[in-house]
Amino acid sequence: MKRLFLILISLFFVNCTSTDLVDYWKNPDIEYYEPQKVLIIGLTSNKEARKKYETQLKQEFELRGVQAIASLDVSYPTFKTKKVTKVELNVLEKKLLEEGFDAIILSKVIGVQDKIAYKNTYHNRKETYRGFAEEYVKYQDIYYNPEYYDEYTIYNSETSMYCICPTKERELLWKGYINIVDPVSIEKSVNDYVKLTIAILEEEKLLKAPTNIIQ
Numbered sequence: 001m002k003r004l005f006l007i008l009i010s011l012f013f014v015n016c017t018s019t020d021l022v023d024y025w026k027n028p029d030i031e032y033y034e035p036q037k038v039l040i041i042g043l044t045s046n047k048e049a050r051k052k053y054e055t056q057l058k059q060e061f062e063l064r065g066v067q068a069i070a071s072l073d074v075s076y077p078t079f080k081t082k083k084v085t086k087v088e089l090n091v092l093e094k095k096l097l098e099e100g101f102d103a104i105i106l107s108k109v110i111g112v113q114d115k116i117a118y119k120n121t122y123h124n125r126k127e128t129y130r131g132f133a134e135e136y137v138k139y140q141d142i143y144y145n146p147e148y149y150d151e152y153t154i155y156n157s158e159t160s161m162y163c164i165c166p167t168k169e170r171e172l173l174w175k176g177y178i179n180i181v182d183p184v185s186i187e188k189s190v191n192d193y194v195k196l197t198i199a200i201l202e203e204e205k206l207l208k209a210p211t212n213i214i215q
Contacts, residue, residue, distance in 0.1 A: 018181050034207070037099075049189075053193070053194065057197070102165075158178075
């Protein structure tokens with residue numbers, strides 16, 4: 001079922017998005033969960049990307065009747081000024097619980113890959129060259145033709161949804177691994193990432209669908 005969902009979601013977003021769902025995990029003990037107040041954290045030093053991401057995801061949650069707060073908009077210094085310890089985060093979690101939060105969304109980039117895609121016009125395994133000269137002439141464009149291949153970058157990201165539960169320590173509800181492929185702009189990448197994340201959370205019954213969206 002999980003593999004089928006990965007295929008279906010990939011087909012749905014193919015050719016229209018810069019993001020790709022690679023894998024995900026859902027807590028088997030949670031059938032569904034409807035958060036009421038969510039803290040959204042984009043863990044990145046890129047302030048523009050963080051603001052766009054947190055703001056857009058916040059808007060999507062609000063469309064679904066969930067109160068959402070961006071970490072950049074809160075008064076807690078924890079997310080802005082320094083490294084923190086687990087003890088400090090436990091204190092913060094208690095404060096969030098007192099203020100009515102019941103979920104945290106945490107997103108971050110966990111890896112970067114540089115890729116090369118060779119052009120089909122040059123790459124044909126069915127062809128067999130009988131001599132050194134023929135093959136060298138065929139492939140010398142590796143050095144001389146900038147159109148021989150495309151270089152692109154993949155950012156491996158991870159988004160987690162935690163329950164702030166009084167009896168449990170930041171219980172993980174869901175974790176998804178999403179690749180951001182060759183981003184051309186922060187705006188498009190954030191838009192694609194948020195749409196994909198929301199679609200998955202709705203499908204996994206961790207977020208209810210909007211009842212009324214005005215186009």
